[in-house]
Amino acid sequence: MTPAVGGRAVGDVRLLVVDPSTGALDDRRPDDLVSLLTPGDVLVLNDAATLPASLRGVAPDGAPLELRLAGTSAGGFYAVLFGAGDWRQRTEDRPPPPAVPAGTALRLDGGLAARVVGVSPLSPRLVEIAFDRGGAALYAALYAAGRPVQYAYQRAPLALWSVQTAYGARPAAFEMPSAGRPLTWQILLALQARGVSVARLTHAAGLSATGDPALDAALPLPERYAIPPETVARVDAARAADRRVVAVGTTVVRALEGAVAARGRLAAGAGTTDLRIGPGFVPRVVTDLLTGMHVPEESHYAVLRAFVDARLLARATRHAETAGYLSHEFGDLTLVLRRSAAEPGYDAASSSRRRCRKRRTAGSISSPIARSYVSEASVFRPRRARRSARAAQ
Amino acid sequence: MEDLVMSTHPRTALITGGSRGLGRALARTLAAHGTRVVLVARGAADLDAVVAQIRTAGGEAYGIVADVGDKGAIYPIAGEAAALVGEIELLIHDASDLGATPLRLLLDTECEDFARVLEVNLLGPFRLTKALAGPMVLARRGTVVLISSDAAAEAYPRWGAYGVSKAALDHLGRIWAAELEGTGVRFVSVDPGEMDTRTHADAIPDADPATLAAPEDVAGRILDLVTTPGGVASGARVIASAWTPPAGSSARSTCGVSP
Numbered sequence: 111m112t113p114a115v116g117g118r119a120v121g122d123v124r125l126l127v128v129d130p131s132t133g134a135l136d137d138r139r140p141d142d143l144v145s146l147l148t149p150g151d152v153l154v155l156n157d158a159a160t161l162p163a164s165l166r167g168v169a170p171d172g173a174p175l176e177l178r179l180a181g182t183s184a185g186g187f188y189a190v191l192f193g194a195g196d197w198r199q200r201t202e203d204r205p206p207p208p209a210v211p212a213g214t215a216l217r218l219d220g221g222l223a224a225r226v227v228g229v230s231p232l233s234p235r236l237v238e239i240a241f242d243r244g245g246a247a248l249y250a251a252l253y254a255a256g257r258p259v260q261y262a263y264q265r266a267p268l269a270l271w272s273v274q275t276a277y278g279a280r281p282a283a284f285e286m287p288s289a290g291r292p293l294t295w296q297i298l299l300a301l302q303a304r305g306v307s308v309a310r311l312t313h314a315a316g317l318s319a320t321g322d323p324a325l326d327a328a329l330p331l332p333e334r335y336a337i338p339p340e341t342v343a344r345v346d347a348a349r350a351a352d353r354r355v356v357a358v359g360t361t362v363v364r365a366l367e368g369a370v371a372a373r374g375r376l377a378a379g380a381g382t383t384d385l386r387i388g389p390g391f392v393p394r395v396v397t398d399l400l401t402g403m404h405v406p407e408e409s410h411y412a413v414l415r416a417f418v419d420a421r422l423l424a425r426a427t428r429h430a431e432t433a434g435y436l437s438h439e440f441g442d443l444t445l446v447l448r449r450s451a452a453e454p455g456y457d458a459a460s461s462s463r464r465r466c467r468k469r470r471t472a473g474s475i476s477s478p479i480a481r482s483y484v485s486e487a488s489v490f491r492p493r494r495a496r497r498s499a500r501a502a503q
Numbered sequence: 504m505e506d507l508v509m510s511t512h513p514r515t516a517l518i519t520g521g522s523r524g525l526g527r528a529l530a531r532t533l534a535a536h537g538t539r540v541v542l543v544a545r546g547a548a549d550l551d552a553v554v555a556q557i558r559t560a561g562g563e564a565y566g567i568v569a570d571v572g573d574k575g576a577i578y579p580i581a582g583e584a585a586a587l588v589g590e591i592e593l594l595i596h597d598a599s600d601l602g603a604t605p606l607r608l609l610l611d612t613e614c615e616d617f618a619r620v621l622e623v624n625l626l627g628p629f630r631l632t633k634a635l636a637g638p639m640v641l642a643r644r645g646t647v648v649l650i651s652s653d654a655a656a657e658a659y660p661r662w663g664a665y666g667v668s669k670a671a672l673d674h675l676g677r678i679w680a681a682e683l684e685g686t687g688v689r690f691v692s693v694d695p696g697e698m699d700t701r702t703h704a705d706a707i708p709d710a711d712p713a714t715l716a717a718p719e720d721v722a723g724r725i726l727d728l729v730t731t732p733g734g735v736a737s738g739a740r741v742i743a744s745a746w747t748p749p750a751g752s753s754a755r756s757t758c759g760v761s762p
Contacts, residue, residue, distance in 0.1 A: 253579035279638035281582035
């Protein structure tokens with residue numbers, strides 16, 4: 111699929127609706143969400159604002175490097191390191207970073223300094239770092255020296271302004287939660303007026319590519335999330351009424367399903383999840399998914415496989431390519447949307463399928479991928495992490 | 504569990520122009536009542552001094568050195584503020600640029616000076632509100648206060664750029680209020696009246712300070728009108744000195760407010 115170079119203007123974004131209950135494909139626009147969803151449904155947004163997560167710096171011997179923040183750890187941040195160059199080279203073409211064993215001091219732009227706390231056995235590119243300052247001083251330095259993470263297919267440098275959603279609040283995302291980029295307030299207010307609940311959570315979306323195949327296979331890394339009590343109440347109300355819970359972005363799927371996997375039920379609060387979602391995973395909370403246009407190499411595509419069977423997804427991908435849909439974070443959207451019990455034409459067969467699905471998921475999580483749920487520290491524990499990486503393939 | 508009065512008192516506030524005059528007084532008053540405040544100003548020295556004062560007095564305050572007239576500063580301001588104190592519940596646009604002083608006739612006003620006044624007084628508040636009001640709608644609560652001027656309503660000679668910017672700011676607030684009616688997010692324009700501030704001295708150097716209100720008194724009154732339940736409707740433009748609490752409400756008197 112062709113990446114959206116320069117970005118689709120928000121008003122020009124296209125929406126491919128995939129109905130897994132009928133196999134129907136429908137070419138629509140994001141504005142059509144207002145009529146596609148039904149009163150009582152809940153749309154869940156990731157309200158993480160995007161950080162300027164890319165910092166330039168040098169190793170002690172003066173070798174240049176780029177540090178991309180990828181997540182928060184107990185004592186600081188996870189970061190992926192690159193050697194010389196910048197976003198203009200494809201990540202897979204970037205030279206490896208200089209060797210930076212634990213204890214190495216990195217000097218970064220803006221006078222910021224960081225110490226390498228640990229190096230992941232998965233890849234020497236993945237390190238845990240501690241900055242030389244915290245709190246207000248760290249944020250001031252990050253915002254002064256950092257720039258948004260971006261990839262080579264975009265030819266012009268991105269401004270921090272252009273990697274935010276219309277509703278982003280707390281700066282927690284290391285890359286833009288891009289499924290929400292086309293959601294204008296025109297759409298969100300119209301949905302609310304129609305009786306569709308618009309709820310939110312915060313999920314610290316990490317990096318989507320690192321240039322290292324071993325590391326890419328382990329993506330997404332553990333990510334933090336926070337789910338407010340009112341979102342739990344809205345999701346519970348929608349499920350109790352057999353209405354949809356529509357996740358905006360794979361990060362929302364990961365937060366909601368990760369919270370359920372951790373606690374056995376959806377509960378408010380913060381946590382870290384490294385739940386990996388792919389074919390065979392049975393979502394227990396999310397019924398429908400709005401996401402970008404994804405290709406089979408991406409971890410996002412694996413998430414789609416939890417909602418759409420392989421044949422239909424392959425057919426949808428072929429259709430999207432033929433019809434000129436654009437991929438990547440500034441491209442078009444896919445909406446996996448089942449017929450709702452609230453709609454005319456909803457048939458008993460699909461209804462019974464839904465009930466079966468619910469019964470099956472009422473007990474413990476049975477899929478091997480779901481069971482690969484491991485602790486945050488596992489990124490730095492190679493065997494378990496590698497096993498979970500294999501499970502996703 | 505919060506009672507009705509507590510629920511209208513903001514837990515967090517972002518105040519532009521927070522290092523001097525009315526902005527500083529608003530920050531100190533809010534912080535004294537338990538609000539975690541983030542102040543934005545261009546000058547680090549004045550800003551650090553106010554933040555230190557508030558902390559010494561037991562309040563929680565942070566300073567962000569930035570120019571609200573710079574589009575590139577908006578998401579750093581919004582992001583840093585949310586990272587430091589959590590979601591912003593009260594946004595006060597107090598930063599203002601008078602343009603060239605002594606104030607001059609429109610025919611003598613440089614185009615660049617006029618544009619700069621609009622950048623700071625109008626586009627800055629538009630951009631920062633655009634970044635912060637979306638989360639407020641999702642949270643179903645929030646108040647945006649636009650500090651206006653009587654120059655927005657009266658056509659004073661030599662107040663051209665400033666008066667136009669403030670008139671447009673008032674209208675920006677009204678339209679925003681209309682678009683977000685029913686969402687729980689309020690927009691209020693406040694004319695603070697003439698105060699003993701540096702901005703006033705820059706504009707009218709020969710004014711008698713005895714005839715000017717103290718910024719602390721005006722700040723207390725603005726906080727009262729913003730936090731009193733039913734105190735002011737979204738989209739309203741209020742003259743601070745003329746505001747009285749609605750009958751039956753118990754406006755918490757924050758300062759010795761003089762009429």
